[in-house]
Amino acid sequence: MTDLTGKLIANTYKDILTVNTSTTNSGLDNNLRKVQDGAGNSSSLKLSQTAAAFTGNVSVNGNMTVQG
DSSP states (O other), X not given: OOXXXXXXXXXXXXXXXXEOOOTTOOOOOSXXXXXXXXXXXXXXXXXXXSOEEEOSOOOOOSOOOOOO
16 A cells, blocks of 8 residues: 555545644544544544544534533
8 A cells, every 4th residue: 555644645535534643643642633634624623532622513413412
């Protein structure tokens, strides 16, 4: 497989999400990281191994449980 480090994944995978990480490409850690599309466009969602954060409005269609 070709090394994709430093390249936009949209050139290979059109409908995949990536997490904006440091240059180590280590994936999720304990810091909130922006979720991006394959072209590197940031979304309003941030993820970490232990948390999620949204900017803007959140809409839920169906059941939802919130704890904490």
